[in-house]
Structures are given as C-alpha cells and as structure tokens.
Amino acid sequence: MDLHEKVVLVTGGAHRVGKAIALAFAGAGAHVVIHYGSSEDAAHATAREIKSLGVQALVVQADLADPAAIADLFEAVRDRFGRLDVLVNSAANFIKQPFDEVTLDAWKDAMQVNLRAPFFCTQHAARLMRATPRPADQPAAIINIGDLAGVHPWRDFVQHGVAKAGLLHLTKISARELGPDVRVNAIVPGAILPPASIAPDSERWQAMGESVPLRRTGHPRYVAQTAIFLAQNDYITGAIIPVDGGEHLIGIGTH
Numbered sequence: 001m002d003l004h005e006k007v008v009l010v011t012g013g014a015h016r017v018g019k020a021i022a023l024a025f026a027g028a029g030a031h032v033v034i035h036y037g038s039s040e041d042a043a044h045a046t047a048r049e050i051k052s053l054g055v056q057a058l059v060v061q062a063d064l065a066d067p068a069a070i071a072d073l074f075e076a077v078r079d080r081f082g083r084l085d086v087l088v089n090s091a092a093n094f095i096k097q098p099f100d101e102v103t104l105d106a107w108k109d110a111m112q113v114n115l116r117a118p119f120f121c122t123q124h125a126a127r128l129m130r131a132t133p134r135p136a137d138q139p140a141a142i143i144n145i146g147d148l149a150g151v152h153p154w155r156d157f158v159q160h161g162v163a164k165a166g167l168l169h170l171t172k173i174s175a176r177e178l179g180p181d182v183r184v185n186a187i188v189p190g191a192i193l194p195p196a197s198i199a200p201d202s203e204r205w206q207a208m209g210e211s212v213p214l215r216r217t218g219h220p221r222y223v224a225q226t227a228i229f230l231a232q233n234d235y236i237t238g239a240i241i242p243v244d245g246g247e248h249l250i251g252i253g254t255h
C-alpha cells in the first residue's frame, strides 16, 4: 500500500511507542487519527507535530474498556475522513501482579483493554475498510502490538500475558477471516521503553538490554519502522514479527 493520503488510526497514539508509530505514518504521507485515553495534552502535542509534516491529524478520546466508546471512535473517523486504511492497535495496560493477588477487576482490566478492545476495534475497522473501494492487490491493514509476555510465561503477569497471548491468536484468526480485503499482522516488541516503574537510566533497564542477543534495549523507531513495513507490504498476513533484539530466543522477561 502506498501510504500517501491514506488514513491511519493509532490507538494509544499520544505518546511513547504509539506516538512514534503515528509520526512514522505521517512521515510516509498518511493522515493520522490519534486515539488517547487520558493523555489529552500529549495527544494534541503529537497532532501538532503530525500537522507540521503537511498531513491531517484528528485527535479522539475513548476509554477502550467501553465498547460503546470504541464504536464512537470509529464513527468519528468515518465522519471526518469517510475511510480507514490502517489500524494500529497499540494501546494497552501493563499490570504486574502476583498470581495469587489477581482480582476479578484486575483480570477484567487486562482483558477489556488488551484483548477485547483490539477485537472490537478490528471489527469496526474492517467494516470501514471494506466500505472503501481499493485495488484488489492493495488490502487495508491492521497491526496489533503484542508483548513477549504473551509468548513466554513471565511470572507476575498472568492477566497481561494471557490477554497478549490472546491478541496474537486474534491476529491469526482475523487474518483468515478478513482476507482478501484486510491483512492482519502483529509486532511483538521487547524492551523498547521502560514502564514507569523502571527508570530509563537504571542499572536494571541497562541489564535487561545486555541480557538479549543484541546486547541493548531498543527504541520506538524500530517498532514504527516495522509497522510501516507491514502496512506497505501487500502480501503479508497473519505474521507475528518480534522486534526485541532477539529476546524471544531466550524468553527472559525480567520486568
């Protein structure tokens, strides 16, 4: 797909990895919808950066735990652009909790945001994508952002890991269901940006980088580059690409 003048929605696009993805699509000539949950100022700042690249930006708030809010998000995209070409499901929560202390609410939080929301976003996106005529050899694209916790059984991440494992299976099922009109792929990042609980200049973060085959932590641009590649390559669907310096080879998960 040539991304010029296409419309891309990035959930959780206000900052961090989602922002890098949003800016990369804008740099490739796409108009970008920045979804945010609570980071309103950051979302508008990202929109200003996107507009400075000469493309359009739309900022939309939605609590992804609420299916009605997800429906409204896609209505907002339809109202403004009348089409959608790429969806990146990047928003997620990341809760570390001992197995024995996981409550019903904690379980629901992870499942609703990290698994149910990507499914309903996929369903709404596919309807909008299929309503837009496009060349048969240039399908629309959905990109799910997974996590190595969904591949390896990290300790203290049961609800997060199970939800992210589900997201990878959802990627494959969606790829089968939505072809030939929509391709669906996933990126599985490794240690790209530390969570709030780990300082970027801490020995712990440094050690996490040194423990993977490429001996360093990553950068959001590596995830963004892969998202652009998956959007542009018209013959890849159902793929799951680790962007993790090789961490998937050893499955350390030392968060």
Ligand SMILES: NC(=O)c1ccc[n+]([C@@H]2O[C@H](COP(=O)([O-])OP(=O)(O)OC[C@H]3O[C@@H](n4cnc5c(N)ncnc54)[C@H](OP(=O)(O)O)[C@@H]3O)[C@@H](O)[C@H]2O)c1
Residues within 6 Å of the ligand: 011, 012, 013, 014, 015, 016, 017, 018, 035, 036, 037, 038, 039, 040, 062, 063, 064, 065, 089, 090, 091, 092, 093, 094, 113, 145, 146, 147, 148, 188, 189, 190, 191, 192, 193, 194, 195
């Ligand atoms: N950072 C890494 O090294 C790393 C490693 C592996 C996988 N990943 C995956 O990559 C993606 C992006 O990572 P990140 O570290 O940039 O993520 P993040 O900062 O932890 O969260 C991304 C966004 O998700 C949004 N979000 C969370 N709950 C929401 C809700 N109920 N409703 C709406 N939005 C909600 C938040 O938006 P607001 O701030 O607007 O509320 C947040 O900005 C995630 O899927 C993550 O699991 C990241």
